[in-house]
Amino acid sequence: MTSALPHVACMSPYALADMAAPEGIDLVSLSQNESLRGPSPRAIEAAAARLFDASAYPDPDWSALRNSLAKLHGISADGILCGSGSLDLIACIARTFAGPGRAVLAPAHAYPFFRTVAQMSNARFDTAAETECVADVDALLDSVKPDTALVFVANPGNPTGTCITRDDLERLRTGLRDDILLVIDEAYGEFADHFADPCWNLVQGTNTVVLRTLSKAYGMAGFRVGWGLFPPHISNEVRKVMNPNNVSAPSQAAAQAAVLDQAYMKETCAITGALRDQTIEALRLAGFKVLPSVTNFALILFDSESAAQSADASLRAKGIFLRRQQGAGLPHALRMTIGPEKETQMAISRLKSWHKEHSA
Ligand SMILES: Cc1ncc(COP(=O)(O)O)c(C=O)c1O
Known part of the structure; x- marks a missing residue:
């Protein structure tokens, strides 16, 4: 009988909500x-319109969606990668940068999928203490080891719901070694946008990625669209491990219409x-x-x-x-x-x- 790789065989399946x-x-x-x-009624309309050309593969570069996101957020479309939900992008990042002999670090009460992707990649998963369920930059910096390759911070955090400031994120980036990839997961960023400064410019010239999703504030979890801003040297590598055509044409159309309906x-x-x-x-x-x-x-x-x-x-x-x-x-x-x-x-x-x- 075929056996799974040992590090997969000893994993538990990712625990989704149990509802009966x-x-x-x-x-x-x-x-x-x-x-x-x-979702916005405009998103539903846009998705429905695309059902008629469903015999064609979707745009593998998500061009229209990327351009709309770039315009909205004042960022470069070239730096954007889209995924089948941000879960897809988180997994692709881990597949690219984590592995045996490399460690992934996250706050103690971080989104559990960060641990799962470390396990999938056969990397060690380390955690840093939090203060009152808020990510603690000093604890994260103290927890960095010589083999730390990747740091995930969800901001706002899930399940805590708490947030750290942009200054704290900047301090984290400055305190980390240059060769460590920092992934700031802003799945709930839109809910916090009115008082938190967007941190897109942290991506420029550093090993930093910022992720977002259409699953939460845009009400589109079933469409599975996530996206992120990546520096070119990171996105070039991550793209190699991504499934091509990962976001369906109706989902791309719906997401673009939703982004235009702020x-x-x-x-x-x-x-x-x-x-x-x-x-x-x-x-x-x-x-x-x-x-x-x-x-x-x-x-x-x-x-x-x-x-x-x-x-x-x-x-x-x-x-x-x-x-x-x-x-x-x-x-x-x-x-x-x-x-x-x-x-x-x-x-x-x-x-x-x-x-x-x-x-x-
Ligand atoms: C912090 C965080 N990141 C990422 C995700 C994944 O979202 P999706 O794959 O639907 O974009 C979630 C979903 O609950 C989340 O809470």
Whole structure:
């Protein structure tokens, strides 16, 4: 029998949300940080129009989408690579720069996929302590080893929802050795754009990549479109390991139309931000510890792992799915995506009942 490579055989499959509502109960998913509303109607229209030429391969250079992204963000289209979601780009970066004898470093409560891609590449995965669930630049710099090749920082972080400043990112870049590739994953960047300076210019002349996605603020997770700004010496190498034709033609068309409809995306961010702040306040008033968040989700910290498990079970019994965070080193936490108002209120009300039952 064919056996997998040893480093693959000993990996666990990437843990996606486990959602099985009790029979007869509608499922409420607040577990995958998808947008509380769908894509711009213009994106749907653009995708539908492309279905008629589906016999042709998509543009392998994503030219129209790249040009629209470049114009919007004031960056060079040549530096942009697109992926089938930013997961695709994260995996391609690891495939290119991580491997045996090289280590990948990330904050302790980082997005678990960073660990997965290190394992896929047979590289060591190191973590740096965080301070109150915020990435800590000094700890990251102290954790660099002679074989550190790649540093991933999601900013804002998932599952923490917290953010570090542009100055901190600059300090991180300056403190890292020049030969270390720094990947700043801004999957939730649009939610934070109104107060965080975009950090595109960190990419110029350094080993730095900035990633974004259409899956969150643009409400397009099902289309699978991610993108990033890369310096040329990095993008030239990453392109070699990418699947050609990785983003379907309807997805490219939808993404371009969505990028051109900024008003819709900004409205989604505003609705989400208002509901997120109300949710955090309501949960704190009910006695929960909830981290501040600049994203479309909030992280609830319980006193113990068993308390998080009990609250999760109580929600699941009603068909409401949040997400446990053992994979991010936070077994005592539950992450709640800010979903549509009705579903979000159902979760708040269930959590409040759980709290009453357990604080007596
Ligand atoms: C921090 C972070 N990066 C990347 C992704 C991947 O997003 P996608 O592949 O849908 O673009 C996610 C999705 O949850 C995320 O939270």
